[in-house]
Amino acid sequence: MRVVKDATERRNEILDVAERLFCTRGYDQTSTNDILAEIGIARGTLYYHFTSKEDILDAMIDRILDEIVRRTSRIALDESVPVLERLTQSVLAANVDTKTGDMILEQMHKPQNALMHAKMQERLLKQLIPLFTKLIEDGISQGLMQTDDPENTIEMLLLYSNTVFDDMIVYSEEEKKKKVLAFIRNTEILLHMEKGSLLEAMLPVFYRK
Amino acid sequence: MRVVKDATERRNEILDVAERLFCTRGYDQTSTNDILAEIGIARGTLYYHFTSKEDILDAMIDRILDEIVRRTSRIALDESVPVLERLTQSVLAANVDTKTGDMILEQMHKPQNALMHAKMQERLLKQLIPLFTKLIEDGISQGLMQTDDPENTIEMLLLYSNTVFDDMIVYSEEEKKKKVLAFIRNTEILLHMEKGSLLEAMLPVFYRK
DNA sequence: GTACCAATAGACAACTTGTCGGTTAGAGGT
DNA sequence: ACCTCTAACCGACAAGTTGTCTATTGGTAC
Numbered sequence: 001m002r003v004v005k006d007a008t009e010r011r012n013e014i015l016d017v018a019e020r021l022f023c024t025r026g027y028d029q030t031s032t033n034d035i036l037a038e039i040g041i042a043r044g045t046l047y048y049h050f051t052s053k054e055d056i057l058d059a060m061i062d063r064i065l066d067e068i069v070r071r072t073s074r075i076a077l078d079e080s081v082p083v084l085e086r087l088t089q090s091v092l093a094a095n096v097d098t099k100t101g102d103m104i105l106e107q108m109h110k111p112q113n114a115l116m117h118a119k120m121q122e123r124l125l126k127q128l129i130p131l132f133t134k135l136i137e138d139g140i141s142q143g144l145m146q147t148d149d150p151e152n153t154i155e156m157l158l159l160y161s162n163t164v165f166d167d168m169i170v171y172s173e174e175e176k177k178k179k180v181l182a183f184i185r186n187t188e189i190l191l192h193m194e195k196g197s198l199l200e201a202m203l204p205v206f207y208r209k
Numbered sequence: 210m211r212v213v214k215d216a217t218e219r220r221n222e223i224l225d226v227a228e229r230l231f232c233t234r235g236y237d238q239t240s241t242n243d244i245l246a247e248i249g250i251a252r253g254t255l256y257y258h259f260t261s262k263e264d265i266l267d268a269m270i271d272r273i274l275d276e277i278v279r280r281t282s283r284i285a286l287d288e289s290v291p292v293l294e295r296l297t298q299s300v301l302a303a304n305v306d307t308k309t310g311d312m313i314l315e316q317m318h319k320p321q322n323a324l325m326h327a328k329m330q331e332r333l334l335k336q337l338i339p340l341f342t343k344l345i346e347d348g349i350s351q352g353l354m355q356t357d358d359p360e361n362t363i364e365m366l367l368l369y370s371n372t373v374f375d376d377m378i379v380y381s382e383e384e385k386k387k388k389v390l391a392f393i394r395n396t397e398i399l400l401h402m403e404k405g406s407l408l409e410a411m412l413p414v415f416y417r418k
Numbered sequence: 419g420t421a422c423c424a425a426t427a428g429a430c431a432a433c434t435t436g437t438c439g440g441t442t443a444g445a446g447g448t
Numbered sequence: 449a450c451c452t453c454t455a456a457c458c459g460a461c462a463a464g465t466t467g468t469c470t471a472t473t474g475g476t477a478c
Contacts, residue, residue, distance in 0.1 A: 003443095004443050004444075004455080006456095010456080031434065032435065041458085042459055043437095043458080044458050047436065048456065048458095049456090052436075114323035114327035115324065117323070118320050119320050148394060149394070149395075152392070152395075155369075155373070156395060159369055160365045160369065164368070179361055181358075182358035182362065183365070185357060186358075186365060189398060189399055189401075190398055211425095211427075212426090215425095242466095250426075251426060252467085254425070254426050257424090261467075
């Protein structure tokens with residue numbers, strides 16, 4: 001009947017269920033009761049481990065982003081790898097699809113999930129910008145690229161890719177490709193790179209489905 | 210006691226109160242009861258004019274955006290005005306601060322208002338992109354600027370300015386200026402314009418407070 | 419003055435989230 | 449083997465939410 005578990009184990013169990021439900025039905029459309037029922041615990045148990053529903057969301061997001069940032073930083077900061085390769089590999093590691101593993105993108109792009117999306121975006125950018133800034137600065141010092149303000153330029157690129165490529169499902173195949181090509185070309189332009197220098201490496205990262 | 214009003218009048222009355230409350234307290238933090246109480250109408254009256262709370266939000270946003278788009282399009286499409294002036298005037302007309310008149314930006318940037326923010330952003334961009342695309346195409350045909358994909362380039366610029374400059378309050382004065390300068394410079398770069406060609410005209414639009 | 423209907427009222431059902439006092443499993447001491 | 453203590457758990461409940469439904473009324477048209 002009554003099963004007692006270690007606190008961290010139960011916490012993760014709750015986060016697992018919450019993640020699945022939030023990502024498939026959406027945050028607003030998932031009640032705490034849904035979570036309770038699925039796990040088979042009581043109301044009090046949930047609120048023993050978390051202070052609020054939003055607290056669950058925050059913990060869930062942090063758990064997801066920690067993994068992304070860990071992966072990305074390992075690549076982005078590895079100076080033994082050439083800058084251009086580091087760049088594409090970092091973009092790959094930080095990419096949308098990897099965010100939740102099984103996150104249904106159709107859910108993500110709905111306005112009803114705006115809270116989740118906004119929180120993710122804000123925290124992800126906050127952590128990724130320093131990594132990519134470092135990368136760009138390395139590229140600049142090696143004469144591979146140039147920009148007056150690496151931080152704000154990368155912010156613009158990350159913000160755009162994160163927003164537009166999350167909502168990719170709403171576009172036709174043709175539009176998708178056009179958007180990806182424009183993005184890659186604009187990245188080259190902003191970083192003063194030669195036309196086409198990023199194309200070959202970046203295209204498969206954003207456009208493969 | 211019981212006051213009967215014309216439907217559109219009552220609708221606008223509800224939207225007025227909703228706009229003030231949503232923009233000061235936030236959407237989630239405002240209950241339909243708050244709106245009812247303030248106007249002095251009954252539950253049934255509200256739901257006679259709107260189908261749901263979100264319906265009120267949608268109508269409110271449309272009312273605000275219609276005005277912005279109207280103002281912006283009048284300027285953006287006026288071919289009797291030089292392209293560069295049209296551009297800066299259009300940016301001014303479409304700018305954040307004018308969004309709600311008295312919208313408290315501190316509220317807007319909170320994650321709790323993500324739904325409102327996301328809906329506004331999505332619909333605003335959808336309407337503004339065609340206007341600015343036309344503007345850029347005019348600029349290109351006059352040899353003032355150049356880009357391979359006006360639509361996606363302007364999408365990137367609008368998305369960035371809309372997101373970052375909405376959240377401006379969280380930055381220090383120094384950071385603000387740096388962000389604005391970087392944005393203007395990156396706009397010039399993306400449109401292949403000469404360095405500084407937008408600075409004088411655009412700086413006061415984004416940086417004046 | 420009567421008939422009609424758009425606009426209003428407010429009780430109510432069905433859910434929410436978060437709280438709180440009480441309960442128990444099981445680890446650690448004796 | 450028995451106590452003790454507490455981390456983990458339970459579930460009833462308070463307080464609030466949105467949306468529905470039936471009944472009512474003010475004004476307009478005839």
